[in-house]
Amino acid sequence: MNTSSPIFSINQASCSYSGRLEDRVLYIEHLEIPRGEVVFLLGASGSGKSTLLETLGLMNQTLVKGEILFHGPADEEFPFSTLWDKGETNTGKLRRDHFSFIFQYTNLMDNFSAYENIALSRMIKEGVDMQEVIPGAAKLMDEVGLPLSQVDFEKEAVNLSGGQRQRVAFVRALNTRFSVLFGDEPTGNLDENNANELMRQVRLHLQPYQSAIIVSHDINLAIRHADRIIAITSNESERHGEVLPDHIFLRPQWENLQGESAAKFREKLSDFYRVKKQVTEEAKPEDKLLDKLKFEVEHSQFRRLFLKREGTALLGLKKINLLILTAILGLTLLAVGFANGSLAYLEEKLSSPFVNWLTLEIPAQRAGDFETIANRLKSPSLRTRYQIEDTRFYTMWNIRFWNHRTQKATMVRGRTIRFDKSSTEEPLVKEILSKKIAGSLEGLTDSSRMSLIVTEKFLTEFGYDPDSGFVLMEFKAANPDSLLLVPVYVRAIVKELPGKNDYLVSEEFSSARTQPDRRDCPSTFDIRDQHSLRFLLLDGTSEEVTLIRSTIDNILVQSPWDTLGVFTNTPYIHTNSFLSGYEIPLLLGRLDTNTYLKEMLVKTILSSPAIQPFSDRMRRSYEYSIQTGMDCIQPRRFNDGIAIQLASLDSIRGLAENIASDPVFNPNSESGLGGEKATIALDLGKVQEKENFLFLSRVTRLGAYLLILLGAAGVSLFVANLLKMHLEKIKMNIGTFKAFGLERQQAQAVYFEIILRFVGLGLLMSVAIALFLGYSFDLILSNDFSAESDRPSYFQPFGFNTLLTLGVLSLAILITSRNVIRNMLAQTPGDLIYNRE
Ligand code: ADP
Numbered sequence: 070m071n072t073s074s075p076i077f078s079i080n081q082a083s084c085s086y087s088g089r090l091e092d093r094v095l096y097i098e099h100l101e102i103p104r105g106e107v108v109f110l111l112g113a114s115g116s117g118k119s120t121l122l123e124t125l126g127l128m129n130q131t132l133v134k135g136e137i138l139f140h141g142p143a144d145e146e147f148p149f150s151t152l153w154d155k156g157e158t159n160t161g162k163l164r165r166d167h168f169s170f171i172f173q174y175t176n177l178m179d180n181f182s183a184y185e186n187i188a189l190s191r192m193i194k195e196g197v198d199m200q201e202v203i204p205g206a207a208k209l210m211d212e213v214g215l216p217l218s219q220v221d222f223e224k225e226a227v228n229l230s231g232g233q234r235q236r237v238a239f240v241r242a243l244n245t246r247f248s249v250l251f252g253d254e255p256t257g258n259l260d261e262n263n264a265n266e267l268m269r270q271v272r273l274h275l276q277p278y279q280s281a282i283i284v285s286h287d288i289n290l291a292i293r294h295a296d297r298i299i300a301i302t303s304n305e306s307e308r309h310g311e312v313l314p315d316h317i318f319l320r321p322q323w324e325n326l327q328g329e330s331a332a333k334f335r336e337k338l339s340d341f342y343r344v345k346k347q348v349t350e351e352a353k354p355e356d357k358l359l360d361k362l363k364f365e366v367e368h369s370q371f372r373r374l375f376l377k378r379e380g381t382a383l384l385g386l387k388k389i390n391l392l393i394l395t396a397i398l399g400l401t402l403l404a405v406g407f408a409n410g411s412l413a414y415l416e417e418k419l420s421s422p423f424v425n426w427l428t429l430e431i432p433a434q435r436a437g438d439f440e441t442i443a444n445r446l447k448s449p450s451l452r453t454r455y456q457i458e459d460t461r462f463y464t465m466w467n468i469r470f471w472n473h474r475t476q477k478a479t480m481v482r483g484r485t486i487r488f489d490k491s492s493t494e495e496p497l498v499k500e501i502l503s504k505k506i507a508g509s510l511e512g513l514t515d516s517s518r519m520s521l522i523v524t525e526k527f528l529t530e531f532g533y534d535p536d537s538g539f540v541l542m543e544f545k546a547a548n549p550d551s552l553l554l555v556p557v558y559v560r561a562i563v564k565e566l567p568g569k570n571d572y573l574v575s576e577e578f579s580s581a582r583t584q585p586d587r588r589d590c591p592s593t594f595d596i597r598d599q600h601s602l603r604f605l606l607l608d609g610t611s612e613e614v615t616l617i618r619s620t621i622d623n624i625l626v627q628s629p630w631d632t633l634g635v636f637t638n639t640p641y642i643h644t645n646s647f648l649s650g651y652e653i654p655l656l657l658g659r660l661d662t663n664t665y666l667k668e669m670l671v672k673t674i675l676s677s678p679a680i681q682p683f684s685d686r687m688r689r690s691y692e693y694s695i696q697t698g699m700d701c702i703q704p705r706r707f708n709d710g711i712a713i714q715l716a717s718l719d720s721i722r723g724l725a726e727n728i729a730s731d732p733v734f735n736p737n738s739e740s741g742l743g744g745e746k747a748t749i750a751l752d753l754g755k756v757q758e759k760e761n762f763l764f765l766s767r768v769t770r771l772g773a774y775l776l777i778l779l780g781a782a783g784v785s786l787f788v789a790n791l792l793k794m795h796l797e798k799i800k801m802n803i804g805t806f807k808a809f810g811l812e813r814q815q816a817q818a819v820y821f822e823i824i825l826r827f828v829g830l831g832l833l834m835s836v837a838i839a840l841f842l843g844y845s846f847d848l849i850l851s852n853d854f855s856a857e858s859d860r861p862s863y864f865q866p867f868g869f870n871t872l873l874t875l876g877v878l879s880l881a882i883l884i885t886s887r888n889v890i891r892n893m894l895a896q897t898p899g900d901l902i903y904n905r906e
């Protein structure tokens with residue numbers, strides 16, 4: 070190693086902060102700074118001492134003209150005029166390999182321990198773990214008067230006195246590799262004793278190949294410790310600082326001066342430099358005992374150390390920042406959850422048969438136009454223009470059903486449904502069955518199993534047990550000519566049916582029912598059960614059936630049944646029904662003609678104790694006589710209207726207007742002769758209602774998206790500001806780390822990870838809180854309005870919108886935080902340390 074060559078050679082160097090030569094603040098014609106020396110820079114305030122230090126220390130690119138060469142230990146040369154060309158790639162490496170720093174403001178991380186602060190210089194510069202740094206650091210700490218008994222491994226920097234902090238900063242700078250140690254007024258805040266002691270330590274630890282360049286206010290300190298004093302003077306006319314050849318002094322020039330001449334030399338230096346007496350600090354009694362404290366380093370790597378310390382700092386005092394973040398996130402998620410719930414509710418409403426099916430009633434006078442009107446609705450032009458998905462003819466029905474509560478038959482409103490496809494593919498049926506409570510559609514079109522789809526409301530109002538499986542229909546039989554109550558199977562029970570109907574029948578059912586009163590055509594509804602009695606055991610086993618049969622047999626041998634000649638017949642499996650199981654037929658004997666006694670027997674059997682265990686599954690069973698004679702089949706009855714299914718409600722108003730004005734629907738609409746033919750029109754109230762629905766769902770959707778954006782903006786602004794404020798606070802420290810050679814990417818990654826963890830934690834907490842609150846509110850709300858028990862939950866946190874929210878949120882946070890971190894870390898070490906905008 071060449072220890073005689075200079076470490077810096079400066080030639081005609083102009084330094085300017087604006088990049089323009091005319092703004093230069095420092096000009097140095099020629100200056101060499103030798104290796105292995107302690108060099109003090111003196112000069113009046115503003116003369117450019119810091120500028121020179123920043124320039125030489127590669128903390129800023131101020132060199133606009135001339136050249137500064139850094140000579141590496143192996144004689145390699147680094148010209149500063151081109152070193153910045155690759156940004157901080159070259160300068161960062163050079164600083165990392167060769168430079169170390171101490172500043173007037175210690176630039177320690179308050180929330181890190183003293184030892185963590187010290188370790189950082191080596192962790193950054195040499196990439197070592199903290200464990201490796203500790204022994205050397207402890208030795209140095211001891212030497213500068215901070216033994217472990219005074220500052221242990223746990224002690225946080227914020228709890229150190231000013232003098233202690235400065236000594237920690239010295240240790241941080243000395244305890245790592247360097248060729249040049251830069252100090253900008255490093256003892257500026259210390260008393261004379263401490264300043265001398267620290268400078269003595271610097272000299273003591275300086276290797277022959279290492280130099281120190283120190284800016285100081287203290288002339289005594291310079292005289293005492295410097296090998297060379299360089300005075301920077303202000304060139305008044307040119308308004309910049311400069312170093313003149315006769316303003317460089319070497320130690321031999323003053324070392325042996327005594328009395329008068331020594332004072333004169335001091336006076337000369339004072340001309341360049343105004344001495345300010347610093348506020349002195351009480352020197353603490355120093356404990357020189359090396360404490361044998363055992364230490365354990367938890368976060369030994371740079372990344373882990375920062376994650377722990379800075380991560381905690383970001384959480385805020387009493388975790389207030391985390392709480393605020395959680396609150397904002399939680400509220401956003403809660404709001405989105407409820408918006409989702411409303412959307413799902415509206416969505417369901419929109420897709421239910423009660424919303425996207427419209428009925429167009431055709432008055433009786435217009436029956437002749439039915440086909441024309443139907444064809445018009447099916448025409449491709451109308452279908453595409455108004456998004457008509459499907460059309461179905463229907464017939465209104467009024468059937469008298471037996472009401473158990475009032476004990477008389479009452480008229481009930483219903484309608485037919487026509488099946489073109491298999492029943493389960495039928496869109497209207499499918500939608501109706503989505504509200505199904507019990508039953509299936511199997512066999513709805515089977516004329517031998519004629520049955521109904523009924524509403525739950527109808528069953529309860531009429532006093533039917535939903536499990537009984539049938540309702541009693543009043544029917545005027547042709548043969549014998551009488552009013553009968555015919556049991557009709559209930560195929561399915563649904564929540565509700567469109568158009569305030571209480572039941573739905575197949576067209577086959579309606580044809581059968583309207584069998585004309587022809588003596589030669591026995592009606593389909595002439596049930597055989599008038600002359601038979603059967604019991605059905607749902608899902609029974611043969612053992613159970615045998616048991617039940619013997620029970621019935623036991624009853625039949627008792628009075629009064631024993632006199633009537635009634636017997637059970639062999640049970641058989643009854644399959645093709647909504648109610649399937651074993652059927653036990655009875656041979657009625659003399660009971661056949663006595664309806665009263667027959668009903669008594671039914672009651673006796675069903676209420677007998679031995680039957681009780683099966684009562685849930687026991688039914689009285691009926692069967693129809695099947696009518697197949699062609700001649701007797703009734704021609705299709707006139708339809709009452711057309712049900713129209715719309716793919717979307719967007720064009721509903723247009724369709725209503727079209728129907729009102731189109732002559733196919735209303736031929737007299739043009740002639741203006743109202744009343745000639747009955748008008749055909751969609752119910753405008755219904756149309757309005759559906760439009761309102763559509764509008765509401767759009768507003769809700771828009772609201773949900775606005776909410777998502779607002780939440781994302783709020784959270785990202787909060788996080789970005791928090792980060793910005795924090796980084797602003799530790800700006801000088803970051804600058805110092807950068808001066809030590811911390812790579813931008815490394816720092817960026819750490820802070821990015823801290824933000825991710827912070828936001829992740831907030832997100833987890835907010836999700837938990839939002840779920841808890843959301844479901845609690847939902848529970849409270851559903852207790853208040855229990856009318857709609859099967860409505861979707863008001864709070865639906867899982868869905869596309871939540872994913873979208875989380876996505877938008879994360880993206881917004883990532884982008885804004887990334888910008889903040891980048892902007893801060895992109896600044897030069899000098900700009901950060903000297904706190905410039
Ligand atoms: P000191 O000798 O007190 O350390 P400086 O080196 O800090 O002086 O400043 C030297 C001159 O450069 C001063 O006139 C100062 O105003 C100017 N200066 C320092 N930093 C900047 C900057 N970022 N932009 C412009 N001028 C600056």
Ligand code: MG
Nearest residue numbers: 118119120253
């Ligand atoms: Mg300065």
